[in-house]
Amino acid sequence: MITSTLEKYFNTVDSLENLYVERLKEAVAIPSVSGDAAYRENVFKMSQWLIELFQKLGISYEVVNVGTQVLDNKTLKLPPVLLGTYGNDPNKKTILVYGHYDVQPALIEDGWNSPPFELVETDKNQLIGRGSSDDKGPIIGWLNAIEAHQKAGIEFPVNLKICFEGMEESGSEGLDEVICKEASRYFKDVDAVCISDNYWLGVKKPCLTYGLRGIAYYKVIVSGPGRDLHSGVFGGTVHEPMTDLILLLSKLVTPSGEILIPGINDDVAPLTENENKTYESIEFDLNEYHDAIESKTTIYDDKINTLQHRWRYPSLSIHGIEGAFSASGAKTVLPAKVLGKFSIRLVPDMDPERVNALVKKYLTEEFSKLKSKNSFNVECLHGAKAWVASPDHWNYIAAAKAVEMVFNVKPDYTREGGSIPVTLTFQDALNKNVLLLPMGRGDDGAHSTNEKLDRSNYISGIKLFGAYLHEIAATKI
C-alpha cells in the first residue's frame, strides 16, 4: 500500500524528471575512465562534481585518499573514495549504499551510434551514453532521492551512509582497505547494505539479487627446453611443453561443461525442492540469451538448467595460453615454457582452499601419467568465495515491498554468475546483510557499445530507492 508520504515523494520525483536527466547528462559528459592514464584527471573531475552535489544536498563527507598506482609506466594518484553521511538520528536505521563513479573506456570508433560521452535520448526513450547505467545512473539516483525528499518536504526515513569509489572498473584498487578500516568507525552503525551496480535479468521484470559466484583462477606451467626451439630441427626428439599442457587442459572439463576434477562437486550445496521451484517463475527468455551471446550455442535448451548452471553450479573455463604462438599466420616454434590459464566459478559451499587442493592433486597426478621429462607446476592466481545472502532478511523484504509499490509486480530473486568482490567485502567486514538492487535492465550493455539506461528505469529507480528506504524505516526488527 502506498502511503500519502510516498505518493508525494513519487509525484515530486516525476516533477523533477527533466532535472534528473540533465544531471545524468552532466555526469556522463565527464569521461571518468579509470583504466586509461590519459583520462585520470576526468575521474578526479567526476569526484569533484559529486562533492559539489554532496555540498548542495547537505551531505557531510570525507574524501579518502587511497594512494597511487603505476599505469602505462606512469605513477598516478588513485581517485578518492567518497564517504558520505546524510542524517544521524539514533532512532533511525542506517543504510550504507555503495556505487562507483568511474566508467569503462569508450570510443566512437568501437561502434557507438553517437559520441559515447554525450547523453542522447532515442525515440524509445533510452538514454545512451557511457556510464548511464554502469554506474552513474544508480549513484545519482540515490542523491536524487535525497533531493526529492527535500523538495517534497518529507523527512528522510533513514540515516544514509554513502561509499562511492572511482576505481571499480579497474580492480577497485585501495577500496578493501578503506572498508576494513572504516568498518568500526565510519560504517559502525550500519544496519544493512544496498548496492545498485547490477541489472535486471531480462528487460521486463525487476529483481533482487542475493547471490554471486566466486572464482578460483589458475595458471598451469609446463616448461622444458631452456629456449624456444625450431620444430623442424627438434620436433620428434624432445618432450614438447605444449603437448603436455594441451593434454592437461583437456582433462579439466567436457564440452557440455562437466568438470572432471574428482571431488569438485562434493561441497556444492544440494539443490532443494524449494530452491528448484524458485526458478520456475523467473522471467527469463532463452531467445534473449541467444541474442546476448550472438549464437545458439547454449548447452541447455531450457530456462531452469541454464539459470542453475549460471548461478548455483560451478563452471570451468579455459581462457588461453601464455608463451605459445598466438599471432596470426604460421610460425614453426616449439615454445619452451607455456602457461595455461583457466578458472573455476565457485558456488556455495565450495571453499577456495579445498578447491585448490583438489586442482593441484588432480593435475599433478595427470601430469605424472604423461611420463614427460618436462617440468610442471600449478598456481592459484586468486580466489574468492561465492556470496549468497538470505532473501528472507528484512533488507530484502523491504526491497521486495518497494518493488511491488513502484512496479506492481513481485520481483524475481536472482543470482549472478560473475563476482562483485566488494559485496563479499562488505558482508565480511561489516557482518551485515547485503542486497543487490539493480536499476537498469539486462540489455543495458554495461561494458559494451551504446550503453543505455531507459528513462523509465532511471525515474522508477529513483522512486524504488526512496520507497525501499521508507520500507526499511517501517520494518520492526
Next chain:
Amino acid sequence: MITSTLEKYFNTVDSLENLYVERLKEAVAIPSVSGDAAYRENVFKMSQWLIELFQKLGISYEVVNVGTQVLDNKTLKLPPVLLGTYGNDPNKKTILVYGHYDVQPALIEDGWNSPPFELVETDKNQLIGRGSSDDKGPIIGWLNAIEAHQKAGIEFPVNLKICFEGMEESGSEGLDEVICKEASRYFKDVDAVCISDNYWLGVKKPCLTYGLRGIAYYKVIVSGPGRDLHSGVFGGTVHEPMTDLILLLSKLVTPSGEILIPGINDDVAPLTENENKTYESIEFDLNEYHDAIESKTTIYDDKINTLQHRWRYPSLSIHGIEGAFSASGAKTVLPAKVLGKFSIRLVPDMDPERVNALVKKYLTEEFSKLKSKNSFNVECLHGAKAWVASPDHWNYIAAAKAVEMVFNVKPDYTREGGSIPVTLTFQDALNKNVLLLPMGRGDDGAHSTNEKLDRSNYISGIKLFGAYLHEIAATKI
C-alpha cells in the same frame, strides 16, 4: 690423393687467408636484414657489393628484379636475384651454386657480446658477426675459390652458375618464379646443384646432407558465440570454443611424440637394415644436443633414435592458439573464436595431399564426438614434401672425395629435420641432383646471438668448394 694442381690451389687459399677474412668483414658490415623495412636499402647495398665482386672476378651476371612486397604497411622493392655465369666451356660440367646475401635481424641488446655487424675474432679464432655463417661466409667462399684459381693460375674446372638471393630469411619472395622461369634458359646446361646454407651436425666432422623433412601446417578453427563472453556471466551455460579446441588438439600426439592420426605412418618409407646402419658411424653427441636445447628433456636417450626421429620419421608439434587470452595476468574471457596451430613434419614417402585428407577426416570425426554446438573447420596453411637425394650420385661422390682431401676424414651423411624449400624447387624445376654441402659447424648459432664462423671452417670451406669442383670435373659420367 691430392693432385699438384689442388695443392697449388690450397696453398694459394692459405696465402689469401687474411684477404678473405677482410672481405667477410666488409660483407658483415652491411646489415642486409631482409625482414625489417628500415634495413631494406642495406640489402640492396649488399647486392651491389656482390655485383662489384662479380665484375672484379670476371663473372658475367644478370640482375633479376622480382617486384615489390608490402612490409610494415610500406610497399618495398624486393632485393634482386643475382644470376652469375663463370665459364661456358661445352666440354666442362656445369654446376649451379645457390646462396643468400640477406641476414637475420640482430641487435646488440639481444645479448651479443660485440656489435653484431662488426666481424670480430675471438681468441678461439671464431669470426663473430651476423651473417658470418648464414650465409655470407659460404657465398663469398665460392667467389674466393674463383679468385684463388685466378691468382694461382689454375684453370677453373667447371662452368659455374650462380644464384644468390636477398630474401631467404623472409620467405624467399619471388625466387621460385625465377628458378622455374630460368630452368630452361639460364640454368639450362646445369648438371648438378650445390647449396651451402646448412651446418655440420656437430662441431668436429664435416657432412654431406641428402635429406630434409617437409611440412604440412594446419589451422583448426572452433567458433561459437558472436563475441567474446565473460566467464562469470556465461560460464557453464554455453559450449566454449576453447574447451572443444583443447580437446581436439589433445587427440593429435602423445607426450612421447607418437602421432595419433590414423593412417599417418602408412606412407613412411620403411627403415631398411642398410639405412639403419648408416646412423651408427655418425658423429653425434647427445650431450651437445642437450646443450643446444638447454635441457635434458629429450624423448630418447640414444643417438640412433634421436637422429631417426629428427630426420626420417614424421613429428607433430602444436605451436599455439590465436584468439585466446595470451597475455600475462588473469583475464576471465571466454574467447568466441579460437584458432589452433599445429604442423606435421613430413618424410619420404608421405604425400601432403594424403596427409591433409587424413588430418581433416580425423579431426572432423573427433569434433563430431564432442557433441558441441560450436562450429569447426580445419585448413592446411601450407605444405611441402620432404626432400631426399641419392648420396650415391656422382655429385655426392665428388663432394665426399673433396671432404677426405681437405679434412682427412670421410663425411657423415646427414639429413635435417627442417625444410629448405629452395632445395626441392631446384630438384623439381631442373630435375638434377642437389647436394647440401655445409661450410659451418652445428654450433654456429645461425639465427641466434653471437653467430660465428670458425676461421678454420671458412678457409677449409673455400678449399672444399674448389676441391669439390675439381672432383666433379674428374668424374666420368
